Amino acid sequence: MSSEDDDFEMEEVEVPKASGNDVLVDRIPTNNTVTSSANNATDDDDDEQWEEVDLPGQPTTSTQAPETGIQITITDKSAEKGREKDSETKSRRAGPSPEERAARLASHKIHAVALIANAKHRNKLLNDELLHARMLSLLPLHYQLAFSSLTPSNIPDPIERSRKFDNALKRLIDWWRISFEVDYNLKTLLTTPFADVQEDLKKKRYKGKGKERDKGEMETSNNYEVIRSEKSLQKRALQMRGSRDMSAQLFTALCRALNVPARLVTSVQAVPYRVQSQTASKPVISIDDSSDDPDNGLSKKEKFMTWQQRQKSGFKGDDDAFIRGEAVVANKAPPQIKLTSHYRKSNKRRTNNSSDFSTSSPPVFWTEVFSRPDCRWIVVDPIRNMIRTKARNMMDPQSLYKYNKMTYVVAFEEDGYGKDVTPRYAKQFATRTVKQRPPSKNFDWWDTIVRKIERPYRLARDDTEDAELHQAQFSEPMPQSMQGFKDHPVYVLERHLKREEVVNPPREIGRFKGEIVYPRANVQLLKTSENWLRQGRVVVEGAQPLKRVKQRAVTINKRRVQEAAALAGEEEIMQALYARNQTELYKAPPVVNGMVPKNKFGNVDLYVPSMLPEGAAHLPHKGIAKIAKKLGVDYGEAVTGFEFRQRRANPVISGIVVDASHKDTILDAFDEWQSEQAEKEHDKQLKEVYKQWQKLVQGLRIRERLKEYRGADQQPHERIEEDSENQLQGDSSHYQPGIYEQSLDTITKAKKALPYSRLNEAQDELPTPNGSTTNEGIIDANLEEVPIDDTDENKMDINVPAKIGQPVSLDVLIEQQEQAKQSSSNIRVANGEGYPTRHSKRAREPSSDVATPGTKRVTRSRISNSARDAARKENEEAVKSALGITDEIEDDDDEEEDEVVDISSDE
DNA sequence: TTGAGCCAGAGACCTTTGTATCGA
DNA sequence: CTCGATACTTTGGTCTCTGGCTCA
Numbered sequence: 001m002s003s004e005d006d007d008f009e010m011e012e013v014e015v016p017k018a019s020g021n022d023v024l025v026d027r028i029p030t031n032n033t034v035t036s037s038a039n040n041a042t043d044d045d046d047d048e049q050w051e052e053v054d055l056p057g058q059p060t061t062s063t064q065a066p067e068t069g070i071q072i073t074i075t076d077k078s079a080e081k082g083r084e085k086d087s088e089t090k091s092r093r094a095g096p097s098p099e100e101r102a103a104r105l106a107s108h109k110i111h112a113v114a115l116i117a118n119a120k121h122r123n124k125l126l127n128d129e130l131l132h133a134r135m136l137s138l139l140p141l142h143y144q145l146a147f148s149s150l151t152p153s154n155i156p157d158p159i160e161r162s163r164k165f166d167n168a169l170k171r172l173i174d175w176w177r178i179s180f181e182v183d184y185n186l187k188t189l190l191t192t193p194f195a196d197v198q199e200d201l202k203k204k205r206y207k208g209k210g211k212e213r214d215k216g217e218m219e220t221s222n223n224y225e226v227i228r229s230e231k232s233l234q235k236r237a238l239q240m241r242g243s244r245d246m247s248a249q250l251f252t253a254l255c256r257a258l259n260v261p262a263r264l265v266t267s268v269q270a271v272p273y274r275v276q277s278q279t280a281s282k283p284v285i286s287i288d289d290s291s292d293d294p295d296n297g298l299s300k301k302e303k304f305m306t307w308q309q310r311q312k313s314g315f316k317g318d319d320d321a322f323i324r325g326e327a328v329v330a331n332k333a334p335p336q337i338k339l340t341s342h343y344r345k346s347n348k349r350r351t352n353n354s355s356d357f358s359t360s361s362p363p364v365f366w367t368e369v370f371s372r373p374d375c376r377w378i379v380v381d382p383i384r385n386m387i388r389t390k391a392r393n394m395m396d397p398q399s400l401y402k403y404n405k406m407t408y409v410v411a412f413e414e415d416g417y418g419k420d421v422t423p424r425y426a427k428q429f430a431t432r433t434v435k436q437r438p439p440s441k442n443f444d445w446w447d448t449i450v451r452k453i454e455r456p457y458r459l460a461r462d463d464t465e466d467a468e469l470h471q472a473q474f475s476e477p478m479p480q481s482m483q484g485f486k487d488h489p490v491y492v493l494e495r496h497l498k499r500e501e502v503v504n505p506p507r508e509i510g511r512f513k514g515e516i517v518y519p520r521a522n523v524q525l526l527k528t529s530e531n532w533l534r535q536g537r538v539v540v541e542g543a544q545p546l547k548r549v550k551q552r553a554v555t556i557n558k559r560r561v562q563e564a565a566a567l568a569g570e571e572e573i574m575q576a577l578y579a580r581n582q583t584e585l586y587k588a589p590p591v592v593n594g595m596v597p598k599n600k601f602g603n604v605d606l607y608v609p610s611m612l613p614e615g616a617a618h619l620p621h622k623g624i625a626k627i628a629k630k631l632g633v634d635y636g637e638a639v640t641g642f643e644f645r646q647r648r649a650n651p652v653i654s655g656i657v658v659d660a661s662h663k664d665t666i667l668d669a670f671d672e673w674q675s676e677q678a679e680k681e682h683d684k685q686l687k688e689v690y691k692q693w694q695k696l697v698q699g700l701r702i703r704e705r706l707k708e709y710r711g712a713d714q715q716p717h718e719r720i721e722e723d724s725e726n727q728l729q730g731d732s733s734h735y736q737p738g739i740y741e742q743s744l745d746t747i748t749k750a751k752k753a754l755p756y757s758r759l760n761e762a763q764d765e766l767p768t769p770n771g772s773t774t775n776e777g778i779i780d781a782n783l784e785e786v787p788i789d790d791t792d793e794n795k796m797d798i799n800v801p802a803k804i805g806q807p808v809s810l811d812v813l814i815e816q817q818e819q820a821k822q823s824s825s826n827i828r829v830a831n832g833e834g835y836p837t838r839h840s841k842r843a844r845e846p847s848s849d850v851a852t853p854g855t856k857r858v859t860r861s862r863i864s865n866s867a868r869d870a871a872r873k874e875n876e877e878a879v880k881s882a883l884g885i886t887d888e889i890e891d892d893d894d895e896e897e898d899e900v901v902d903i904s905s906d907e
Numbered sequence: 908t909t910g911a912g913c914c915a916g917a918g919a920c921c922t923t924t925g926t927a928t929c930g931a
Numbered sequence: 932c933t934c935g936a937t938a939c940t941t942t943g944g945t946c947t948c949t950g951g952c953t954c955a
Contacts, residue, residue: 098917098918274950275949275950439948499947533923550945552944554922554923554944555922558922599924601924626934639924642923644923646940647922647943648923648925649924650924
């Protein structure tokens with residue numbers, strides 16, 4: 001990945017200025033405009049602008065003051081400056097934002113997984129038979145024979161066999177080192193700082209749109225070793241030339257070709273999720289120093305040349321030095337790293353830092369060869385002429401290698417399964433390496449990844465290796481720094497103990513800077529006696545607290561007590577803490593004579609099931625206390641926890657605790673009560689449904705009538721009378737269920753979808769059962785009088801929506817109405833198969849005549865004078881709520897003369 | 908160059924038993 | 932009259948972690 005980034009950076013140098021401005025715009029999140037000065041700026045100026053604009057969380061300093069660099073402003077430049085300075089100082093103190101933290105973490109994880117997937121895939125390619133064949137064809141025969149002759153039948157003595165295996169391997173490595181030419185111009189998989197990745201991503205996004213794209217890809221392929229298939233590998237194998245990564249990969253393939261089990265091992269170079277401090281902040285100061293640029297411009301060239309020369313001339317030298325066992329790190333120490341520098345700088349810097357990855361430095365890919373005679377894995381790095389059984393110091397890069405960090409090391413075997421072998425290679429696994437990984441609170445992310453790549457079954461050699469790896473973790477020396485002790489899995493210092501932790505027993509196992517080092521295993525977690533009770537445990541009598549801490553006053557009550565104590569001049573209230581082994585299981589007092597023992601609050605503590613008193617039963621149902629009370633059974637409400645509101649702890653009551661003998665009685669009564677409640681609820685809902693439908697239909701009728709009043713300049717009351725008569729007559733005789741439902745549904749939808757002003761148009765388009773009538777009549781005929789049944793007889797088993805705007809089966813409503821009519825022994829004759837009755841004049845009779853006892857009838861207000869006012873009011877509400885009309889049609893619902901006058905006067 | 912130590916900011920975590928009012 | 936639902940208020944203090952910064 002990093003190498004790809006490099007390529008993009010290389011390309012970026014040549015981007016014309018105009019395009020540079022596009023980038024600038026693209027990179028600025030705050031919609032600011034770019035002044036023309038940016039256009040006139042030199043390349044270096046451009047670079048400087050870029051680096052200070054918007055890398056989130058990237059530390060900046062006041063030396064980046066806008067005088068020279070920032071070209072972005074809207075109106076008030078000084079204000080802009082001030083704002084930026086503020087945010088700079090703020091962000092410097094505050095560190096990265098939560099969003100950036102999350103982004104960093106996600107980037108780290110995704111990158112790590114992607115690199116592992118890449119290694120897994122590459123490992124698979126290394127099994128290619130043709131590749132094996134080609135590599136064997138290059139290898140002189142006697143090397144092959146050296147391995148193939150190592151059979152137990154040929155050499156019975158395992159020690160001798162082991163020795164010969166080692167020798168064969170050494171010779172093979174020698175041959176490889178001489179034969180394979182490592183091309184250091186080809187990039188390898190090193191890590192990249194987060195800020196650089198962000199920059200690269202932005203560049204890439206920009207390039208995707210620009211014309212430079214093709215060129216970018218070209219350059220990528222020039223500098224980056226693109227392996228598309230086995231064939232690419234075969235090609236490299238025949239050339240015996242490639243990157244250092246390729247060397248390790250092909251060597252692994254060669255071992256496999258020789259029938260020697262070999263693993264492809266990789267140190268996963270994921271982008272770090274932490275902000276890299278210090279190194280990140282210091283160079284920034286120098287970046288804006290104008291004297292820095294010419295200097296850099298020179299040194300860039302020089303350093304690059306040096307590197308090339310070194311590469312040409314120095315390869316053998318390095319190699320020889322390593323054969324002699326000399327380290328040649330010194331002259332390859334990376335220069336001051338400027339994480340925040342712009343593209344050209346970072347490019348140059350990285351070019352330099354690729355020297356991090358010279359022959360002397362630890363690789364990112366290497367090989368593990370399984371020695372059958374020894375039954376163990378041997379670490380092999382042919383480039384550095386290295387064969388080891390323990391390779392801690394050889395593979396874990398020194399901290400000065402900024403772009404090679406050992407955090408995860410994964411080894412892939414021939415069968416494609418991987419294994420986490422980090423403990424074998426990390427110099428300070430527990431002290432440092434583990435801490436570089438994302439912290440695992442609830443679940444260990446890395447564990448889940450490892451489980452996904454691991455072999456689902458185990459081989460004998462796995463056990464041996466696991467034991468070795470486990471041992472490696474504990475054979476690690478004691479940390480050499482204070483930080484190292486923090487969160488160390490084996491050691492602990494008293495200063496790092498948490499508030500509720502104590503070392504017990506305090507066995508001293510060493511000293512660090514005068515402080516006693518204790519084993520982490522002896523650290524105990526303490527709790528107050530109250531907290532132990534929440535766990536269902538009580539402190540045994542006479543136990544001495546292992547620690548005392550200041551009491552926390554969270555609730556108002558506690559606070560008051562503390563304040564009172566402070567006023568009285570008493571000492572601070574301390575809380576005693578106890579260890580688990582100072583507690584025992586809480587045993588609640590048993591139930592005696594059906595009486596449940598309660599605490600001082602009159603309820604039963606039941607934080608865990610084990611706290612249930614003997615002979616008692618817990619009935620965790622809401623509302624069951626009422627039943628128990630009715631039955632006269634002694635009970636206590638069960639407190640299962642607390643919730644905190646307004647600085648108060650409120651007990652969470654879940655049901656009751658009763659004598660176990662009463663359990664069934666209470667439960668039966670509770671069931672009965674519940675079904676009663678359900679029925680009540682159902683009835684209530686039904687009522688609501690009818691009410692809503694009533695409102696809707698009435699509202700629609702009124703609307704329709706209103707439309708007619710307004711539409712034609714006629715005597716409105718006459719029209720309506722006639723129309724409704726006709727409609728009622730005609731429609732019910734032509735009722736077609738499907739169409740009716742559809743119509744109603746459509747009205748409902750139309751009402752929802754259209755504002756008041758457009759509703760009339762919409763209704764004109766509604767389908768009608770026959771061309772001459774409107775829907776109003778139909779609906780009215782069916783629904784004008786809807787009985788609401790308070791008795792239990794007419795229950796609907798369907799789930800009727802209680803809100804306007806949801807479709808409902810009209811059939812059901814009709815049926816319901818029908819039943820009501822029949823049960824009322826009225827002369828409303830059902831029209832055959834339960835289809836709607838025709839009711840014309842009868843519907844205008846006072847409702848009291850029609851309604852059965854226990855049945856409420858909601859009617860239109862075209863009724864007796866006495867009922868008129870009430871009905872009128874109700875209809876007004878219905879209209880308003882159903883149609884959202886508030887003013888102009890308030891009095892439209894009646895058909896008496898005075899009402900007509902009202903309307904006409906309104907208009 | 909590295910790490911200790913301090914500081915600041917931010918987030919996690921701990922805490923662990925009311926009352927007045929209104930409406931059904 | 933009783934019972935249940937709801938509003939009230941709005942929030943703290945400490946610990947822990949992270950990162951900046953200085954200094955040895």
